[in-house]
Amino acid sequence: MSDYDRKLFDRIAVDYGAKDRRAANRLARRLRLEQTLKAARIGDAGDLLEVGCGAGFTARYLAGRYRRYLGVDHSAELVAIAMAENGSPTARFSARAAQTLPQDARFDTIVMIGVLHHVDDDAGLLRHLAGLLRPGGWLLANEPQSANPLIQLSRHVRKRVDAAYSVEQRYYTAGELAGLWRQTGLADVKVVPQGLFSTPFAEVLLPDLAPVGWAASLACAFDRGLEATIPRLLKPLSWNLIAAGRKAG
Numbered sequence: 001m002s003d004y005d006r007k008l009f010d011r012i013a014v015d016y017g018a019k020d021r022r023a024a025n026r027l028a029r030r031l032r033l034e035q036t037l038k039a040a041r042i043g044d045a046g047d048l049l050e051v052g053c054g055a056g057f058t059a060r061y062l063a064g065r066y067r068r069y070l071g072v073d074h075s076a077e078l079v080a081i082a083m084a085e086n087g088s089p090t091a092r093f094s095a096r097a098a099q100t101l102p103q104d105a106r107f108d109t110i111v112m113i114g115v116l117h118h119v120d121d122d123a124g125l126l127r128h129l130a131g132l133l134r135p136g137g138w139l140l141a142n143e144p145q146s147a148n149p150l151i152q153l154s155r156h157v158r159k160r161v162d163a164a165y166s167v168e169q170r171y172y173t174a175g176e177l178a179g180l181w182r183q184t185g186l187a188d189v190k191v192v193p194q195g196l197f198s199t200p201f202a203e204v205l206l207p208d209l210a211p212v213g214w215a216a217s218l219a220c221a222f223d224r225g226l227e228a229t230i231p232r233l234l235k236p237l238s239w240n241l242i243a244a245g246r247k248a249g
């Protein structure tokens, strides 16, 4: 991650954390996380590492579904919010780059939501993380994809008008993500679509008004249905892709 992006996340940390405190945003953000784990049929995540944990709400959303949770993030400001709001005896946070995690640490599940596309050396980070997995452990990421031209246009406009939106991020194709996961030596690699109607509710800070909450519920229900029934049709349309791969053994 560049110095520009790290400073950006420090600067926007308070607003960023607020997204998980608003009902409509929270619904879509929880869905994004839950669908990511579901792609690998993970019920109990065991020892769970989250890279780019932001304000750390994953620890709260998945409470009861892990033995221990460690959230790491480059942004010290976001980690301070995470510790204050989401720390617990089983959920810890650390302000550091994931690349500096010691090689002898071991996890059953590693998850990243919207992180890899901010990282300069994505293949290097994936190699490092794969080395931290126990045999049979899963490496999962939810990343923006470039397939839908209308979505790409809206991102292009947002880069121009929203000072809180990183201009440095890139967008993957399904083939690129599958290639990265395979190159890392992981098995059972899959790439599935996520989010058509719900993603804007996850990304943009929304007012806490009942109608906005109803719209978010509807969007999440539609997406849950579409992702379960017509993943192939959804693949060239969705905002995001989930990439998943398992360490052999």
Ligand SMILES: C[S@@+](CC[C@H](N)C(=O)[O-])C[C@H]1O[C@@H](n2cnc3c(N)ncnc32)[C@H](O)[C@@H]1O
Pocket (backbone or CB within 6 Å): 001, 006, 009, 051, 052, 053, 054, 055, 072, 073, 074, 075, 078, 096, 097, 098, 099, 112, 113, 114, 115, 118, 119
């Ligand atoms: C778009 S935000 C996503 C945050 C959170 N996962 C979410 O969904 O709200 C990307 C996050 O990744 C963090 N990040 C980027 N590269 C990182 C790295 N190499 N190690 C740790 N954190 C990183 C940034 O500081 C930022 O908080």
